[in-house]
Amino acid sequence: xxxxxxxxxxxxxxxxxxxxxxxxxxxxxxxxxxxxxxxxxxxxxxxxxxxxxxxxxxxxxxxxxxxxxxxxxxxxxxxxxxxxxxxxxxxxxxxxxxxxxxxxxxxxxxxxxxxxxxxxxxxxxxxxxxxxxxxxx
Amino acid sequence: xxxxxxxxxxxxxxxxxxxxxxxxxxxxxxxxxxxxxxxxxxxxxxxxxxxxxxxxxxxxxxxxxxxxxxxxxxxxxxxxxxxxxxxxxxxxxxxxxxxxxxxxxxxxxxxxxxxxxxxxxxxxxxxxxxxxxxxxx
DNA sequence: TCCTAACTTGGACTTTGTCCAAGTCAACAC
DNA sequence: GTGTTGACTTGGACAAAGTCCAAGTTAGGA
Numbered sequence: 001x002x003x004x005x006x007x008x009x010x011x012x013x014x015x016x017x018x019x020x021x022x023x024x025x026x027x028x029x030x031x032x033x034x035x036x037x038x039x040x041x042x043x044x045x046x047x048x049x050x051x052x053x054x055x056x057x058x059x060x061x062x063x064x065x066x067x068x069x070x071x072x073x074x075x076x077x078x079x080x081x082x083x084x085x086x087x088x089x090x091x092x093x094x095x096x097x098x099x100x101x102x103x104x105x106x107x108x109x110x111x112x113x114x115x116x117x118x119x120x121x122x123x124x125x126x127x128x129x130x131x132x133x134x135x136x137x
Numbered sequence: 138x139x140x141x142x143x144x145x146x147x148x149x150x151x152x153x154x155x156x157x158x159x160x161x162x163x164x165x166x167x168x169x170x171x172x173x174x175x176x177x178x179x180x181x182x183x184x185x186x187x188x189x190x191x192x193x194x195x196x197x198x199x200x201x202x203x204x205x206x207x208x209x210x211x212x213x214x215x216x217x218x219x220x221x222x223x224x225x226x227x228x229x230x231x232x233x234x235x236x237x238x239x240x241x242x243x244x245x246x247x248x249x250x251x252x253x254x255x256x257x258x259x260x261x262x263x264x265x266x267x268x269x270x271x272x273x274x
Numbered sequence: 275t276c277c278t279a280a281c282t283t284g285g286a287c288t289t290t291g292t293c294c295a296a297g298t299c300a301a302c303a304c
Numbered sequence: 305g306t307g308t309t310g311a312c313t314t315g316g317a318c319a320a321a322g323t324c325c326a327a328g329t330t331a332g333g334a
Binding site (some may be wrong): 014016017019048049050051052053056074 | 279280281282283284285302
């Protein structure tokens with residue numbers, strides 16, 4: 001995590017307490033928080049941090065490629081700090097739990113040229129849906 | 138499309154002019170309209186149709202499996218009437234254009250049991266991202 | 275220690291979607 | 305046809321998620 005702060009400083013980021021707290025909240029594996037959840041956890045450490053700053057900081061981290069934006073349900077976006085290892089997501093249709101998963105092969109390879117309609121394709125995002133052990137009937 | 142109206146009637150749907158108009162607006166291939174776009178087009182044919190009815194009707198069509206909900210960008214959901222042929226989506230990062238595409242193989246097969254964390258997986262949604270011919274620099 | 279551009283703040287605003295009480299009407303029975 | 309009724313529609317209020325801005329604050333270089 002301090003790696004992250006170092007990288008950001010190296011890119012000219014001004015290291016404020018607000019940004020530090022947001023970066024700390026987003027530390028770990030299988031972290032997929034909404035902006036509001038990030039704000040709630042950040043507030044626990046820095047009570048006066050504003051919603052606008054959380055949104056700004058998340059947007060900057062996404063722009064820098066340090067955090068991924070994940071839209072699994074059409075509701076609030078989620079922020080995933082695991083940006084440096086390619087992965088996909090497994091989502092429980094019952095409780096909304098999210099896990100990072102690593103499918104075999106390159107999902108891009110499954111799309112033949114004839115199905116690309118002249119697009120220059122750069123990424124493939126896969127969302128697996130199902131029921132987690134706790135939600136299974 | 139009248140097939141659709143027949144199927145719906147057979148399931149006990151009351152066939153109102155509002156529902157008919159929404160179903161007509163959602164006719165075609167590569168249709169991925171937001172609820173607001175559906176409302177705008179429906180209003181052109183039936184000026185007094187309300188937003189609430191458009192949302193209700195779209196929700197019912199999704200519940201009946203006649204229309205798919207697609208969340209490609211964390212903004213407004215899109216509604217895809219092509220629900221009876223399995224397909225994935227190709228999205229232009231520049232202009233937001235969406236195409237239905239048909240990758241080879243079953244994306245579910247790429248996820249090994251060890252990566253399923255005890256989930257019962259029922260679906261895999263793939264979003265390919267890139268630039269369409271018009272948006273390429 | 276000072277300066278200043280960059281950052282943060284709170285609140286207003288927008289977009290997208292949901293909910294509800296009251297009014298309307300499609301479809302069935304006759 | 306006509307009447308009846310429960311399902312459907314409506315407009316407006318409300319909620320959730322996110323954006324924008326002018327004014328105040330501050331990190332970090334000089």
